[in-house]
Amino acid sequence: MFKNEEMEINLGPQHPSTHGVLRVKLRLDGETVTHCRPMIGYLHRGVEKICENQSFFQGQVWTDRMDYCSAVANNLGWAEANEKLLGITVPRRAQYIRTLLNEFNRIASHLIWLGTHAMDIGALTVFLYAFREREDVLDINEAFCGSRLTTTAFRIGGLREDLPPGFEKMVRKFLAKFSDCLEEYEALLTENRIWKKRTIGVARLSAEDAIALGVTGPMLRAAGVAYDIRKAFPYAAYEEMDFEVPTRTEADTYARYQVRMAEMRQSARIIQQCMDGMPEGPVMAKLPKILRSEVNEVYHATESPKGEIGYYLVGEKGSLNPYRFHVRAPGFINLQSLPKMAEGGLIADVVAAIGSLDIVLGEIDR
Amino acid sequence: MNKFLRTLLPADIAKGLSVTGKHFRQVFFTANRRKVPFHIVSEYPEVPAKVQPRFRGRLTMLKDEQGVIKCVCCLACEKICPTQVITIEKGKQEGRKMPYPVRYDFEMERCIFCEFCVESCGFDAIILNHQFELAAYNREDFSLGTEGLGQNMFEPSHVGKFSVADD
Incomplete structure (x- = not known):
């Protein structure tokens, strides 16, 4: 009477849990996923090609628009890659301010992840609380560079302007309340039995698989590999900062949640240290009037909230724009692990798997 | 148990x-x-939203104390703009040594509000104001220039729904 056959369905491209326009082709046997393939490219804008046709200075605005949830981290990677290519040293105060804003961005990105991931799984309340704190971070962004989301925060060689008046007060106010806020989120989720049932043991990705697939960021650290570029290859002012790299060994969705929560605490610690040890001095290096590349090619990786974001720039000596520009986007590479996590699980767990990846499609499609 | x-x-x-x-x-x-x-x-449309002093809003041209346009057509903003939204046409004016912008077209619909133009300007002739309610019904409303009523580069835009005083 009933035929036993597999059904093929599309999750997305307009599914609310896919955080953009991701289409996942699923083949189902009952409720079990037997085959899962993410389809990307709906948000492709050709950022890499646009940057090749513009000067080194202009390229930064496109990096904001790749991963719009962590625009400052993208700006930092772009600026540092270009400084390597152009042979510029950045003043120490600028490095500190960059580190400070980058950590704020990590908090904002993790908060948006926490809110939307919890909402996908069914806990709506956290979304409202997480976005309340994110609003404060965006206000700090706005006070520093004039824009909330697409920040264009840094310049090649340093910063455009020093910190605005009243900035320190805003930061201290945020830090004073942030640990209480984190406890609030954890009170809502960590012990909650529904949350635990929906996340513990779901979408496992072992350390071997994660390394084989090139997965980085909190996904990798939740599998027990303490790889963080801020520690492994320090950039900006991270060498002088005292912080830990949180890891878990369970490698499931719950472990990723715990890693990201712990990372937010560490970020707050780094911000505190930046604020206390802020050196005086200029914020902009002396630049030539026209930026010309000094070396032929450069790869610079930084730790974005999602993982390793690497900028590969090829520029012939003396050229005005990059000959080739490539982004190693953490979301793009982390997304490869979705079939590994989803196949064999239930269809409801695909949503949890996508949520725990913390992807932004603007960055994946570029 | x-x-x-x-x-x-x-x-x-x-x-x-x-x-x-x-x-x-x-x-x-x-x-x-x-x-x-x-x-x-906040009760936003009734209570105006506050923005930070460095907020990047719409591009605005400035005039000096005599009411003369400060822009001298150095084309720095036109060159640095990542989306090429600015078009300047140089011209001469009676009794003015510096070139005078006959046309200064600003296509707001493609502007990404990065403030590179303001940064590049060596004459402080342009700023980004604090206006963020920039929606309009017609596409022509996004083409701003040095001439025209209301919708020009010198005054705040009147197209935003809540920027008009209720009367």
Whole structure:
């Protein structure tokens, strides 16, 4: 009477849990996923090609628009890659301010992840609380560079302007309340039995698989590999900062949640240290009037909230724009692990798997 | 058995509910009272939204004390603009040594508000103002220039719904 056959369905491209326009082709046997393939490219804008046709200075605005949830981290990677290519040293105060804003961005990105991931799984309340704190971070962004989301925060060689008046007060106010806020989120989720049932043991990705697939960021650290570029290859002012790299060994969705929560605490610690040890001095290096590349090619990786974001720039000596520009986007590479996590699980767990990846499609499609 | 007892006593859910209850209590007893520090919702269209001093809004041209356009057509902003939204046409004016912008076209629909143009300007002739309500009904409303009524580069835009005074 009933035929036993597999059904093929599309999750997305307009599914609310896919955080953009991701289409996942699923083949189902009952409720079990037997085959899962993410389809990307709906948000492709050709950022890499646009940057090749513009000067080194202009390229930064496109990096904001790749991963719009962590625009400052993208700006930092772009600026540092270009400084390597152009042979510029950045003043120490600028490095500190960059580190400070980058950590704020990590908090904002993790908060948006926490809110939307919890909402996908069914806990709506956290979304409202997480976005309340994110609003404060965006206000700090706005006070520093004039824009909330697409920040264009840094310049090649340093910063455009020093910190605005009243900035320190805003930061201290945020830090004073942030640990209480984190406890609030954890009170809502960590012990909650529904949350635990929906996340513990779901979408496992072992350390071997994660390394084989090139997965980085909190996904990798939740599998027990303490790889963080801020520690492994320090950039900006991270060498002088005292912080830990949180890891878990369970490698499931719950472990990723715990890693990201712990990372937010560490970020707050780094911000505190930046604020206390802020050196005086200029914020902009002396630049030539026209930026010309000094070396032929450069790869610079930084730790974005999602993982390793690497900028590969090829520029012939003396050229005005990059000959080739490539982004190693953490979301793009982390997304490869979705079939590994989803196949064999239930269809409801695909949503949890996508949520725990913390992807932004603007960055994946570029 | 122990697990069964824990199901009867939902301490974890009570913990979460206490957070919600705390916030509910705070808001419930102070609802509709302004100047409550933890109210994060503002009555936006009625109460104008505040922006930070460095906010990047719409591009605006400046005039000096005599009412003369400060722009001298060095084309720095046109060159640096990542989306090429600025078009300048050089011209001469009687009694002015410097070139004068006969045309200064600004296509706002493609502007990404990065403030590179302001940064590149060596004459402080342009700024980004604090206006963010920039929606309009017609595409022509986004083409700004040095001439025209209201919708020019010198005055705040009148197209935003809430920037017009209610009358």
